[in-house]
Amino acid sequence: AYIALxxxxxxxxxxxxxxxxxxxxxxxRYGHTFRYTTHLIGGCSIDQHGTALTDEALAACQxxxxxxxxxxxxxxxxxxxxxxxxxxxxxxxxxGLGVFANLRPVKVHHALLDASPIKPEVxxxxxxxxxxxxxxxxxxxxxxxxxxxxxxxxxxxxxxxTESEVERVVRLAFQMxxxxxxxxxSVDKANVLATSRLWRRVTNRVxxxxxxxxLEHMLVDTASMKLIASPASFDVMVTENTFGDILxxxxxxxxxxxxxxxxxxxxxxxxxxxxPIHGSAPDIAGKGTANPIGTILSAALxxxxxxxxxxxxxxxxxxxxxxxxxxxCTPDLGGKLSTSQVADYMLEQx
Amino acid sequence: AYIALxxxxxxxxxxxxxxxxxxxxxxxRYGHTFRYTTHLIGGCSIDQHGTALTDEALAACQxxxxxxxxxxxxxxxxxxxxxxxxxxxxxxxxxGLGVFANLRPVKVHHALLDASPIKPEVxxxxxxxxxxxxxxxxxxxxxxxxxxxxxxxxxxxxxxxTESEVERVVRLAFQMxxxxxxxxxSVDKANVLATSRLWRRVTNRVxxxxxxxxLEHMLVDTASMKLIASPASFDVMVTENTFGDILxxxxxxxxxxxxxxxxxxxxxxxxxxxxPIHGSAPDIAGKGTANPIGTILSAALxxxxxxxxxxxxxxxxxxxxxxxxxxxCTPDLGGKLSTSQVADYMLEQx
Ligand SMILES: CC(C)[C@H](C(=O)O)[C@@H](O)C(=O)O
Ligand SMILES: CC(C)[C@H](C(=O)O)[C@@H](O)C(=O)O
Numbered sequence: 150a151y152i153a154l155x156x157x158x159x160x161x162x163x164x165x166x167x168x169x170x171x172x173x174x175x176x177x178r179y180g181h182t183f184r185y186t187t188h189l190i191g192g193c194s195i196d197q198h199g200t201a202l203t204d205e206a207l208a209a210c211q212x213x214x215x216x217x218x219x220x221x222x223x224x225x226x227x228x229x230x231x232x233x234x235x236x237x238x239x240x241x242x243x244x245g246l247g248v249f250a251n252l253r254p255v256k257v258h259h260a261l262l263d264a265s266p267i268k269p270e271v272x273x274x275x276x277x278x279x280x281x282x283x284x285x286x287x288x289x290x291x292x293x294x295x296x297x298x299x300x301x302x303x304x305x306x307x308x309x310x311t312e313s314e315v316e317r318v319v320r321l322a323f324q325m326x327x328x329x330x331x332x333x334x335s336v337d338k339a340n341v342l343a344t345s346r347l348w349r350r351v352t353n354r355v356x357x358x359x360x361x362x363x364l365e366h367m368l369v370d371t372a373s374m375k376l377i378a379s380p381a382s383f384d385v386m387v388t389e390n391t392f393g394d395i396l397x398x399x400x401x402x403x404x405x406x407x408x409x410x411x412x413x414x415x416x417x418x419x420x421x422x423x424x425p426i427h428g429s430a431p432d433i434a435g436k437g438t439a440n441p442i443g444t445i446l447s448a449a450l451x452x453x454x455x456x457x458x459x460x461x462x463x464x465x466x467x468x469x470x471x472x473x474x475x476x477x478c479t480p481d482l483g484g485k486l487s488t489s490q491v492a493d494y495m496l497e498q499x
Numbered sequence: 500a501y502i503a504l505x506x507x508x509x510x511x512x513x514x515x516x517x518x519x520x521x522x523x524x525x526x527x528r529y530g531h532t533f534r535y536t537t538h539l540i541g542g543c544s545i546d547q548h549g550t551a552l553t554d555e556a557l558a559a560c561q562x563x564x565x566x567x568x569x570x571x572x573x574x575x576x577x578x579x580x581x582x583x584x585x586x587x588x589x590x591x592x593x594x595g596l597g598v599f600a601n602l603r604p605v606k607v608h609h610a611l612l613d614a615s616p617i618k619p620e621v622x623x624x625x626x627x628x629x630x631x632x633x634x635x636x637x638x639x640x641x642x643x644x645x646x647x648x649x650x651x652x653x654x655x656x657x658x659x660x661t662e663s664e665v666e667r668v669v670r671l672a673f674q675m676x677x678x679x680x681x682x683x684x685s686v687d688k689a690n691v692l693a694t695s696r697l698w699r700r701v702t703n704r705v706x707x708x709x710x711x712x713x714l715e716h717m718l719v720d721t722a723s724m725k726l727i728a729s730p731a732s733f734d735v736m737v738t739e740n741t742f743g744d745i746l747x748x749x750x751x752x753x754x755x756x757x758x759x760x761x762x763x764x765x766x767x768x769x770x771x772x773x774x775p776i777h778g779s780a781p782d783i784a785g786k787g788t789a790n791p792i793g794t795i796l797s798a799a800l801x802x803x804x805x806x807x808x809x810x811x812x813x814x815x816x817x818x819x820x821x822x823x824x825x826x827x828c829t830p831d832l833g834g835k836l837s838t839s840q841v842a843d844y845m846l847e848q849x
Contacts, residue, residue: 222690229689229696236690266728271616287637287658287692294693302662304697308637312652338741339579340572340586342637343644346579347654370748377727377752378616391688395745398720402727 150456152183153213153420155190155206155242158226158235159429160439160488161219167441167492168217168448171468174499175452175461186213190242191221191235191429201238207245215455216246216422217448220429244284248414248422249314250321251281252450253397255380255404258473264405264482267377275403277383278329280322281393283414285314286344288390308344308389315351317417322387323359330384332363336372336392348389369396376400397426406481408440411447413454421455423447437487440479442469445492468495500806502533503563503770505540505556505592508576508585509779510789510838511569517791517842518567518798521818524849525802525811536563540592541571541585541779551588557595565805566596566772567798570779594634598764598772599664600671601633602800603747605730605754608823614755614832617727625753627733628679630672631743633764635664636694638740658694658739665701667767672737673709680734682713686722686742698739719746726750747776756831758790761797763804771805773797787837790829792819795842818845 154169156162169185176183188206195201201221210216221235228234255277262269290307297303319335326333335352337345349366356364367375369392375382376396380403388396401407407427414422425443433439446469453462471477477494478484486494504519506512519535526533538556545551551571560566572585605627612619640657647653669685676683685702687695699716706714717725719742725732726746730753738746751757757777764772775793783789796819803812827844828834836844 229699234690240691266618266621268616268618290655295697298661302697302701304660304694305640306658306692306694308656308658310654311648338744340584341590342656344654344656347645347652349579351652370744373723373745373749374752374757377749392745394688394720395723395742399723399727399749402724407724 150181150183150214152185152451153210153216154185154187155210155216156187156219157191157221157429158193158223159220159431159434161221161429163434163437163439163488164425164441164444165217165219167488168444170492171445171465171495172448174496175465178499179458179461181458190218190238192223192226194238195226195233195235199233201233201235202241207242210242210420211245213420215420215451216242217444217451218242218422218424219444220425220427222429223431240288243414243422244289246414246420246422247284247416249282249284249416250318251283251393251412251414252278252325253281253400253410253412253426254278255400255410257403258405260473260476261405261482266402271378271380272403274381277380277400278325278385279393279397279400280318280325280385280387281397282314282318282388282390285310286390308342310344310347312347312351315348316355319352319355319387321415322385323355323362326362326385327359331361332365332384334365334367334372334383334386336367336369336386336388336396338369339366340368344389372396373399377402401426406440407443408479408481409442409446411443411450413447413450415454421451423451437489438480439488440481441488441491445469464499468499471495471498500531500533500564502535502801503560503566504535504537505560505566506537506569507541507571507779508543508573509570509781509784511571511779513784513787513789513838514775514791514794515567515569517838518794520842521795521815521845522798524846525815528849529808529811531808540568540588542573542576544588545576545583545585549583551583551585552591557592560592560770561595563770565770565801566592567801568592568772568774569794570775570777572779573781590638593764593772594639596764596770596772597634597766599632599634599766600668601631601743601762601764602628602675603631603750603760603762603776604628605750605760607753608755610824610826611755611832615752617752621728621730622753624731627730627750628675628735629743629747629750630668630675630735630737631747632664632668632738632740635660636740658692660694660697662697662701665698666705669702669705669737671765672735673705673712676712676735677709681711682715682734684715684717684722684733684736686717686719686736686738686746688719689716690718694739722746723749727752751776756790757793758829758831759792759796761793761800763797763800765804771801773801787839788830789838790831791838791841795819795845814849818849821845821848
């Protein structure tokens with residue numbers, strides 16, 4: 150299989166390197182051959198090419214079986230008014246791969262109950278996945294930009310959906326729920342937004358095809374509360390791009406550390422995009438303390454969804470489980486190991 | 500002074516009635532005369548007039564010194580595709596009063612630490628106020644609606660700001676911070692949204708006029724995490740309408756119950772609008788168990804901001820404080836009292 154690596158900025162290269170070591174161990178143990186190419190994305194690409202993702206890098210990713218990404222951005226490229234910005238590379242990659250559904254599973258590890266700001270009794274039985282729409286909504290609608298109206302600066306962004314854009318991502322959420330706890334919570338703001346009313350109508354229609362799955366609608370403000378107040382009540386949550394961005398960062402509190410959470414972005418066909426949900430963490434970049442687990446679990450999702458290697462995916466997840474159980478962790482989880490030592494530990498047990 | 504009451508739907512009338520009793524007690528004790536008129540808003544107005552807020556009701560509110568609102572909405576009017584919906588009344592009232600800044604203070608009461616899903620040590624020293632932009636952003640931008648493109652349903656909402664819309668609400672946030680802990684956290688999504696880049700630029704410019712206040716910019720996804728992970732680090736948070744809607748419901752977790760939190764919506768001049776942040780809670784409407792505290796604290800803010808009666812406002816807040824301390828509360832806070840008994844208790848002590 151051919152895997153394109155886009156390590157990006159900050160701690161991105163550090164965590165992707167460890168995930169690659171784990172993938173190599175999987176290949177060795179199960180008799181696979183993984184071929185890799187590495188491409189610039191984000192700030193490092195701006196520095197070298199003047200753009201956050203070159204067309205060549207995108208084409209390489211498009212021809213891969215899967216893409217493993219680190220993170221983009223950092224203080225060096227932080228001016229929000231600059232014409233080229235690191236995040237443009239990430240958005241171009243998502244759009245270019247057509248990965249409309251971003252899956253963010255959230256589990257609570259028993260050994261990490263202490264690490265969360267939330268009371269342990271609330272965290273019991275949390276096992277959910279957020280399906281975030283990734284190539285539409287407020288991120289991509291047009292018009293988007295700034296002009297001058299009556300002598301004043303004026304800016305707009307557009308939240309925009311067509312029926313089929315909603316349908317494909319909602320359908321995927323229902324399919325996931327069928328293999329899980331059989332519940333879908335669709336999050337919107339239908340009492341204010343026209344896009345949400347379309348979203349809700351389409352969701353109701355799609356739901357009819359999945360009679361074994363219970364559908365619940367929830368307003369996004371209520372969801373931001375319930376996510377912390379009664380997280381165990383959720384199974385699959387599906388929502389708009391921006392809402393999903395906000396809610397998944399919030400949901401990371403349940404797991405105890407952002408550094409733990411993986412994501413998989415899938416399209417109709419073609420390569421999937423796998424990335425930890427954390428950012429480039431410039432404050433700890435180069436220090437060897439970044440938590441590699443979010444990226445290693447993203448690699449596991451890559452094995453599962455893009456390469457259809459379920460046994461291998463489970464083996465990686467099991468290695469992570471053991472490391473957390475043994476507290477073989479980086480400082481964000483109260484451990485003492487470095488980024489590479491966490492992978493060392495897993496490889497010894499593997 | 501002349502106070503317009505818009506009790507609305509569900510538990511709205513129950514909680515507004517108790518707040519009015521408290522206002523009457525304030526009037527008696529401090530020698531004021533409060534004159535009231537009552538107006539339909541939301542579902543009850545739809546039932547009677549076919550619209551969620553009549554022009555007459557709006558005009559009455561506009562001519563008052565302040566407006567005290569309960570809540571709007573309920574299952575009876577819940578079809579998101581109906582042409583008239585309860586929330587339209589609320590949005591029309593906010594826009595019609597020009598109340599562009601919605602202040603939502605969040606405090607943690609020592610006696611209520613148990614009621615929160617968050618660990619008590621995280622809640623220490625929490626004392627913040629969210630300033631939510633209320634008459635612009637994604638709620639009000641145009642175009643908003645649905646059409647058909649290439650034979651497919653297609654919907655749009657528009658997030659839209661002019662420079663002066665951002666400036667006035669951000670300036671108010673800085674002014675509040677000057678009288679508090681002197682820190683403003685401006686929340687946006689400047690790495691993706693054009694409106695956020697304008698927001699950030701204007702905020703930086705305004706900040707120069709308040710050299711004694713520290714300004715921090717935070718992405719909305721990060722904010723949804725930090726709000727729970729380190730809530731005591733915030734003083735004044737200022738943000739776009741939708742972001743504020745999501746983040747303030749989330750922030751209510753800090754206080755232990757949505758039923759506790761008041762809000763004040765202010766404009767350049769003219770009457771302020773005061774409402775609890777909770778909804779119409781149709782599930783408990785008519786049962787006499789609704790928590791009146793959010794509305795009573797909203798009445799206190801009404802005294803403070805619209806009537807400039809600081810001593811009276813503090814007296815009301817003190818009465819609430821004492822009731823919570825004595826656990827003279829409704830069931831949502833682990834108490835046994837009914838809605839009116841909570842006010843009875845406060846009035847006895849008053
Ligand atoms: C870096 C940024 C553009 C990105 C997003 O908002 O999607 C990130 O926050 C994420 O959640 O993957
Ligand atoms: C009822 C609804 C329109 C309203 C809003 O979204 O503003 C409510 O959620 C609030 O926060 O006051």
